[in-house]
Amino acid sequence: MELSKQIIIWRLLLLDGLPQTFRLALISIGSAFSLGILLGVVRSKKWPVVQQVLSVYLGIVRGIPFLLLLLLVYFNTPVKGVFKVSVVTLTIYNSAYIAEIIRGGIIGLGENQFKAGKSLGMNSLEVIWYVVLPQVLNYTMPALLGQMVILVKGTATCSAIGYTEITRSGTIAMEAYGSPHIIYLEIMLVYFVMCHILTTIGKHFEAKGKLKMLGKR
Amino acid sequence: MNNSDNSVIRIENLSKYYGSFHAIKDVSLDVHKGETHVICGPSGSGKSTMLFCINGIEKYQSGHVYFNGDLMTPKNIRHMRTKIGMVFQHFELFPHLTALQNVTIAPIKIQKRDREEAEDNARSLFKKVGLENRMDHFPYQLSGGQKQRIAILRALAMDPDIVLFDEPTSALDPEMVKDVLYVMKDLSTSGMTMIVVTHELGFAKEVASHITFFEDGQIVETKSPDEFFRGNGSERTKIFLNNIINV
Numbered sequence: 513m514e515l516s517k518q519i520i521i522w523r524l525l526l527l528d529g530l531p532q533t534f535r536l537a538l539i540s541i542g543s544a545f546s547l548g549i550l551l552g553v554v555r556s557k558k559w560p561v562v563q564q565v566l567s568v569y570l571g572i573v574r575g576i577p578f579l580l581l582l583l584l585v586y587f588n589t590p591v592k593g594v595f596k597v598s599v600v601t602l603t604i605y606n607s608a609y610i611a612e613i614i615r616g617g618i619i620g621l622g623e624n625q626f627k628a629g630k631s632l633g634m635n636s637l638e639v640i641w642y643v644v645l646p647q648v649l650n651y652t653m654p655a656l657l658g659q660m661v662i663l664v665k666g667t668a669t670c671s672a673i674g675y676t677e678i679t680r681s682g683t684i685a686m687e688a689y690g691s692p693h694i695i696y697l698e699i700m701l702v703y704f705v706m707c708h709i710l711t712t713i714g715k716h717f718e719a720k721g722k723l724k725m726l727g728k729r
Numbered sequence: 730m731n732n733s734d735n736s737v738i739r740i741e742n743l744s745k746y747y748g749s750f751h752a753i754k755d756v757s758l759d760v761h762k763g764e765t766h767v768i769c770g771p772s773g774s775g776k777s778t779m780l781f782c783i784n785g786i787e788k789y790q791s792g793h794v795y796f797n798g799d800l801m802t803p804k805n806i807r808h809m810r811t812k813i814g815m816v817f818q819h820f821e822l823f824p825h826l827t828a829l830q831n832v833t834i835a836p837i838k839i840q841k842r843d844r845e846e847a848e849d850n851a852r853s854l855f856k857k858v859g860l861e862n863r864m865d866h867f868p869y870q871l872s873g874g875q876k877q878r879i880a881i882l883r884a885l886a887m888d889p890d891i892v893l894f895d896e897p898t899s900a901l902d903p904e905m906v907k908d909v910l911y912v913m914k915d916l917s918t919s920g921m922t923m924i925v926v927t928h929e930l931g932f933a934k935e936v937a938s939h940i941t942f943f944e945d946g947q948i949v950e951t952k953s954p955d956e957f958f959r960g961n962g963s964e965r966t967k968i969f970l971n972n973i974i975n976v
Contacts, residue, residue: 627786628821632835632887633811642838646825725824726869 521685529681540602548607552614573608598670606663613655617648650721657714737922743792754946765917767933770943776926814884814892820876822868829864854882874905891922
């Protein structure tokens with residue numbers, strides 16, 4: 513492929529597609545983690561009805577493929593616009609996994625830390641905020657990070673409903689210039705670099721957290 | 730209810746069930762200002778459970794707890810807990826916080842005290858127990874004895890009216906036990922009201938004002954240390970004492 517074509521394609525990918533991928537990923541990470549942590553905390557409580565409803569909900573969300581959930585939100589809900597649909601779907605899907613990670617972390621923490629917080633006069637929310645979450649987020653960092661990478665990769669699927677992130681930019685470029693074998697490789701490279709950077713940053717924080725609480729690297 | 734008798738904690742007919750298991754059976758206990766009340770008895774008898782009922786961390790099905798003469802209710806319990814210190818068998822320091830932060834978190838965040846004042850207060854507490862050079866350490870960097878002393882400081886930093894100890898030395902290496910007991914004796918002599926669940930009968934002999942023998946979810950008897958160790962108590966207490974002394 514000629515160099516001029518290549519430049520046009522890279523401009524399409526990096527200047528049109530990539531910022532949209534970032535935008536979608538960042539907003540979805542924010543909302544998926546907020547909702548996921550909230551659901552995880554609620555799920556760790558033993559509230560009878562809430563518990564059962566949540567368990568069924570999380571089971572369903574985790575039991576269907578992301579693409580189908582995306583189409584379901586797109587066609588069957590009042591949410592309009594491909595960006596909103598993408599954010600909502602990424603949030604619902606990933607928060608379900610994050611909730612289970614957080615719940616596991618809270619159970620692993622044990623009852624006594626709760627008792628210690630309560631004995632100092634903290635209410636449930638204060639115990640969660642000052643005692644439980646700082647520890648649980650630290651302990652579950654590797655799993656949470658993995659979920660974050662899955663979320664970023666999941667943005668690619670949102671091209672299926674027409675959201676122009678980097679994958680769809682590539683498809684558009686391909687329609688104009690051909691050579692899918694090269695363009696898809698290039699897109700792959702971009703995803704790989706993104707996720708690799710994310711993993712590296714995460715490992716840094718993971719090591720820092722472990723060092724702080726356990727004295728280990 | 731009036732409080733003319735100076736009781737800091739009064740337990741009236743407290744019962745707790747786990748399902749159909751009657752864990753605490755109609756227990757009543759009075760602890761007055763300045764007393765060090767030791768509770769001993771065999772493992773699994775419900776001593777710790779009862780201790781946790783006192784500040785409502787364990788729920789109970791019937792009976793009442795009064796703190797400084799006021800009935801403890803779900804509404805006022807959190808405020809009361811800020812004045813009832815608690816020390817755990819396994820320390821339960823917060824591992825993500827430094828020693829100093831462990832001691833100041835509740836005064837600052839819950840009692841809404843000024844940060845500087847809380848830290849100054851904490852510093853002088855650390856100095857008292859000889860740990861002023863450990864304030865910036867995280868719990869994993871400390872020995873068990875140091876952790877437990879810091880856990881005691883965490884309770885004291887709230888300026889409590891009473892401190893509850895749940896087997897504070899049973900998770901420690903023998904050598905570290907004396908450091909912790911030293912701090913507790915000091916506290917007792919300085920007039921702090923304390924309830925101590927422990928197997929440390931030496932400690933009980935030295936500083937307890939009352940010793941309660943607890944078994945099978947109920948109080949067998951409460952004696953002064955003199956009477957308790959002289960064997961003036963019930964047959965069951967004598968057997969317990971013999972078993973402990975003849976190891």
